[in-house]
Amino acid sequence: MKKYDVAIIGAGTSGLSARREVEKVTDNYVVVDGGTLGTTCARVGCMPSKVLIQVAHDFHRREVLAQEGIHGGEKLTVDQQGVMKHVRALRDRFVRGVMSGFEEWKESHFIGKYAQFIDRNTLDLGDEKIQADKIIIATGSKPIFPEAWKPFSSYFMDTDVFFEQETLPEKIAVLGLGVIGIELGQSLHRLGFNVTGVGRRDGIGGLSDPVVKEYARNKFAEEMNISFGGVQSLGEADGQIILKMESHEVRADKVLLAMGRRPNLKNLGLENLDINVNNSGVPDYNRKTFQVGDLPIFIAGDVTGENGILHEAADEGRIAGFNAVHSPEQFTTRTPLAITFSAPNICVAGLSYDDVTAREGEFAVGEVSFEGQGRSIVMLEEIGHLRVYGCKETGALLGAEMFAPHGEHLAHLVAWAVAMKLTVTQTLALPFYHPVVEEGLRTALRDLDSKLNNPKKGPLEISNL
Numbered sequence: 001m002k003k004y005d006v007a008i009i010g011a012g013t014s015g016l017s018a019r020r021e022v023e024k025v026t027d028n029y030v031v032v033d034g035g036t037l038g039t040t041c042a043r044v045g046c047m048p049s050k051v052l053i054q055v056a057h058d059f060h061r062r063e064v065l066a067q068e069g070i071h072g073g074e075k076l077t078v079d080q081q082g083v084m085k086h087v088r089a090l091r092d093r094f095v096r097g098v099m100s101g102f103e104e105w106k107e108s109h110f111i112g113k114y115a116q117f118i119d120r121n122t123l124d125l126g127d128e129k130i131q132a133d134k135i136i137i138a139t140g141s142k143p144i145f146p147e148a149w150k151p152f153s154s155y156f157m158d159t160d161v162f163f164e165q166e167t168l169p170e171k172i173a174v175l176g177l178g179v180i181g182i183e184l185g186q187s188l189h190r191l192g193f194n195v196t197g198v199g200r201r202d203g204i205g206g207l208s209d210p211v212v213k214e215y216a217r218n219k220f221a222e223e224m225n226i227s228f229g230g231v232q233s234l235g236e237a238d239g240q241i242i243l244k245m246e247s248h249e250v251r252a253d254k255v256l257l258a259m260g261r262r263p264n265l266k267n268l269g270l271e272n273l274d275i276n277v278n279n280s281g282v283p284d285y286n287r288k289t290f291q292v293g294d295l296p297i298f299i300a301g302d303v304t305g306e307n308g309i310l311h312e313a314a315d316e317g318r319i320a321g322f323n324a325v326h327s328p329e330q331f332t333t334r335t336p337l338a339i340t341f342s343a344p345n346i347c348v349a350g351l352s353y354d355d356v357t358a359r360e361g362e363f364a365v366g367e368v369s370f371e372g373q374g375r376s377i378v379m380l381e382e383i384g385h386l387r388v389y390g391c392k393e394t395g396a397l398l399g400a401e402m403f404a405p406h407g408e409h410l411a412h413l414v415a416w417a418v419a420m421k422l423t424v425t426q427t428l429a430l431p432f433y434h435p436v437v438e439e440g441l442r443t444a445l446r447d448l449d450s451k452l453n454n455p456k457k458g459p460l461e462i463s464n465l
């Protein structure tokens with residue numbers, strides 16, 4: 001039986017990041033992956049979805065062109081096949097980028113098979129077994145599809161197959177209004193499909209702040225069909241699927257599944273290890289070392305069922321890889337940052353509203369509306385609301401939730417200031433150019449600062465020499 005220092009199960013973002021740390025110390029390692037290579041991010045995730053969003057955004061701009069004195073926009077049309085071809089062309093480019101790095105080591109360090117634990121150091125790869133001193137589980141996740149809906153499966157498509165579609169039918173229901181559902185649902189709507197978004201409770205894009213959430217929900221409802229309450233049963237008639245909800249039903253030609261993702265743990269043979277697992281089957285692991293119990297096993301990326309965010313999957317892979325070839329060290333994770341690339345963007349940076357309410361100690365809230373915000377008026381993107389949170393005791397900036405034009409950039413500023421442990425007053429002493437959407441963030445910070453400090457007299461905002 002072949003013996004390795006380290007075996008990495010999964011050649012996604014997390015597994016590949018782990019590999020980079022492992023190869024610094026040993027050449028006696030192997031990466032095992034039985035699925036399609038190229039990573040979830042590049043093949044069916046972050047990148048193709050962003051291409052579709054860009055196309056939808058560009059087409060949607062036609063609605064404001066006449067107001068800007070540019071005529072003919074109403075004559076623009078969408079060539080569905082052309083759109084999907086473009087999405088796949090750029091997707092293939094991203095996959096080629098991932099695969100080019102692969103070529104250097106694939107021949108000597110890769111086995112294209114699925115792996116199952118026999119014991120803590122041994123993996124069954126089907127027609128062969130291998131042993132490794134350390135094993136890293138980086139098997140990712142897959143879209144949730146309820147078993148009971150199997151008889152209707154021909155009506156469903158998940159994100160694994162969505163980008164392969166040459167054409168799409170007219171009427172599409174998007175099930176789930178989390179990050180993926182909102183991004184793809186709004187894009188399809190803006191490309192002219194008859195879309196109904198169906199959410200379970202009142203959640204939207206991962207927001208927890210009740211004010212921002214309600215604002216976003218209302219704005220989405222003004223733009224497209226959305227309904228909440230969750231699907232109770234399914235039916236079919238005239239070649240359409242019927243999603244039956246408590247008070248009404250939604251009919252569609254196809255349903256895009258976006259109900260979340262489940263860690264890939266099935267058939268991994270975890271039952272052959274003496275470990276505790278949580279309700280989702282995820283082994284207990286140390287969140288600072290990513291070690292599973294005291295076993296020579298590490299776990300990283302979407303398979304932990306925690307974040308489902310690419311930069312976190314990469315970080316966790318790096319930590320798991322490092323700890324697999326060194327005495328395990330504890331690492332702190334980065335300041336939270338989550339972005340939904342809807343229009344406007346939905347973002348959570350630093351502590352969320354739920355986090356600040358759960359935390360001990362009082363907090364204050366500052367806010368701004370982007371209706372009437374200078375640069376947003378210029379861009380004709382005057383929709384948005386942002387709330388920032390600060391600690392009453394220390395004046396520290398804690399975090400923000402927003403539904404804001406160019407929110408992706410504002411969220412980075414907030415996350416960076418939180419990571420630097422800046423107070424709200426110190427954040428306000430940083431430069432803000434004019435006219436930019438960042439001035440909207442400054443308005444919210446000023447509002448917050450006045451609540452944390454002197455309500456009548458705001459700070460001078462310029463550090464003294």
Ligand SMILES: Cc1cc2nc3c(=O)[nH]c(=O)nc-3n(C[C@H](O)[C@H](O)[C@H](O)COP(=O)(O)OP(=O)(O)OC[C@H]3O[C@@H](n4cnc5c(N)ncnc54)[C@H](O)[C@@H]3O)c2cc1C
Nearest residue numbers: 010012013014035040045046115139140301302308309310
């Ligand atoms: C539509 C969509 C949009 C997204 N957009 C964003 C975004 O904008 N920003 C962002 O930060 N994140 C986004 N994400 C999330 C991001 O893509 C993931 O967090 C990230 O790709 C997870 O990487 P991973 O390495 O954990 O898993 P993966 O890349 O899925 O890799 C897991 C690998 O393990 C292999 N495997 C599974 N089981 C076994 C086994 N038993 N044996 C061997 N191999 C196995 C699989 O074949 C796979 O190659 C998006 C995801 C989706 C689906």
